[in-house]
Amino acid sequence: DGGITQSPKYLFRKEGQNVTLSCEQNLNHDAMYWYRQDPGQGLRLIYYSQIVNDFQKGDIAEGYSVSREKKESFPLTVTSAQKNPTAFYLCASRLQGPGQPQHFGDGTRLSIL
């Protein structure tokens, strides 16, 4: 089945540790996105990528890093500089162009140990 796969579903981070969240899609979408959602809050854009080897900061990029070496993959690293990483992380992708919706993975819940 075509779709977006995020892993792991749950992740725990120790203080001072970097952790990487995986996002893979087989929808042949050009654009990929990472969002963070806190309890009772809306989605906030961390990073997005419109094409391989290119990505842009979103509204809350500090403490995060990404790479886009392959069209299918857009991993997100939560660095130790992100002091409040506990949240629900959502990866999404879409075809470029007007009228194209986003499709989401089923998310990763990150907590601090």
Added chain:
Amino acid sequence: RKEVEQDPGPFNVPEGATVAFNCTYSNSASQSFFWYRQDCRKEPKLLMSVYSSGNEDGRFTAQLNRASQYISLLIRDSKLSDSATYLCVVIGSGGSNYKLTFGKGTLLTVNP
């Protein structure tokens, strides 16, 4: 004015009721509009796109008013399974057509 604003909610309605949500947007050049549904602790899922002429999908009707810069979602004959958070999404035009802006969502609870 925020880029995308939704009714604050929450909405609590009985089964069978009709409920409507509105969402306003600030960028008059916005091109594409969607409604998503998000269940508790799950990812958002596309409910429907919103077309200029309005569109319907079963019990759901979406409308766009470009002059007043808002979109709406009407749910008729509410079911218990409609309980969720409804998010409106707006896509910018031209150079920013990559960026989607999400509203914060409106929580709907349908009661027996």
